Amino acid sequence: MPAKTKKRSAAAALAMLFATLTLATSGCQGGDGAPPTDNRGPSSGKSVPGSHVLAVKIDNVGPARPQTGLDKADIVYAEQVEAGLSRILALYSSQVPPVVGPVRSARESDLELLRQFDRPTLAFSGAQSKLLPVIAAAPVYALPPGKEPDAYFRSQDRAAPHNLFLRPERTRRDIPGVNAATYAGFTFGPAPAGGKPTATYSVRYPAARFSFTWSAERRQWLVGMDGAPSRTPAGQQLGAATVVVQYVTVRPSQFHDRGGNTTPYTETVGSGTALVLRNSKAYKAEWKRGTAASGTAFTTPDGTSMPFAPGQIWIVYAAH
Structure with missing residues (x-):
């Protein structure tokens, strides 16, 4: 076997071993009411493999709950949509x-x-039809049901449109086994000095x-969502290691829903203030x-980097 082929084979074997070990250690979950046993996070110094993060747009109205798979997300984004309601991007x-699901429609x-997050x-x-060409031109791999129908199914335990679910293993997309936060450059580490002791915090749309x-x-x-605990289908309440309330500009977009409500556009490029919740304090x-x-x-x-606690991150966009 040529030397170059041997090197490629060895590299592939190491990559497969790393992926196996990652899946073996990251899939563990404590018993009912217990925290996940895997609570680690990446450091900013880790390299990011050339692979894809999977982003799923998830419904977040009463008939869509409890959602499936939210407890396994690296990052959960909450954003305002039409009529002052909310939707999730996991x-x-x-x-x-x-x-994962229930899956709902994308926004600009x-x-x-x-x-x-690197394509x-x-x-x-x-x-909506006018947004589809914008999605097609964006640097994402768009995956609606029509592209890979075998990856989606309709549940019989709830009514449409709140019953569409995704089977990620059928999407044929490589998953790198690295926390998605690495792509965005988030850092993890000990809590900074200071902070205000905080027991609870709410964001209202x-x-x-x-x-x-x-x-x-x-x-x-x-x-909690809309005054009730947010739970998995098994009944465990969702929990985040770090919560970021990011204050942004929320303005009207050029798009509307079927009811004629203007779709809000959440601006995530720019700068502003935020509140970070971790370790019982607000920073x-x-x-x-x-x-x-x-x-x-x-x-x-x-001006120093704000480190997050290892584990799941929730980022809630709030209008400033």
């Missing part, structure tokens, strides 16, 4: 559950948000609300993203 890269601002796959149920309550037992911020922070292709940098008020 990113998967270090581990991927067998089912998703495309700007996802530019920082990710975007799974969504569809979009015109017709939706997110709440986060610190659990010393689980060492996570337990998630004032600032964010900056110079271009759509750049990651988002979160810093303390004195």
Whole structure:
């Protein structure tokens, strides 16, 4: 065997071993009510393999709950949509559950948000006709049901349109086994000095609300939506290691839903303030993203990097 072929074979074997070990260690989950046993996160110094993050647009109204697979996401984004309601964009890269959903339609601002994740796959149920060419031209791998129908199915336990689910293993997209936060340049490490002791924090949209309550037992911020605990289908309450309330400009876009409601556009390029919840404290922070292709940098008020706690991150966009 030529030397170059041997090197490629050895590299492939090492990559397969790394992926196997990652899946073996990252898929563990504690018992009911217990925190995940895998609570690690990447450091900013790790290299990122040339592969895809999977982003799934997830429904977030009452009939869509409980959602499936949210507890396995690396990052969960919450954003405002039409009529003051909310929707979720969940990113998967270090581990991927067998089912995610319910899947709903994409929005224009998703495309700007996802530019920082190096051409990710975007799974969504569809979009209004005028937005489809914009999605097709964006640097994402668009994955509606029509492109890979075997990856989607309709559940019989709830009514349409809240019953479309994705089977990620059928998308034929490589998953690198690296936390998606690495792509955006987020850093992980010990909590900074200071911070205000905080037991609970809420973010309100015109017709939706997110709440986060610190659990010393689980060492996570337990998630609530619209006044009720947010749970997995098995009944465990969702929990985040770090919650970021990122204050942004939310303006009208050029698009509307079928009811004639204007679609909000959440601007994620620029700069502003943020509030970071971790380890039972709230920290004032600032964010900056110079271009759509750049990651988002979160810093303390004195300009040093704001480290996140290892584990799942929730980023809630709030209008400033």
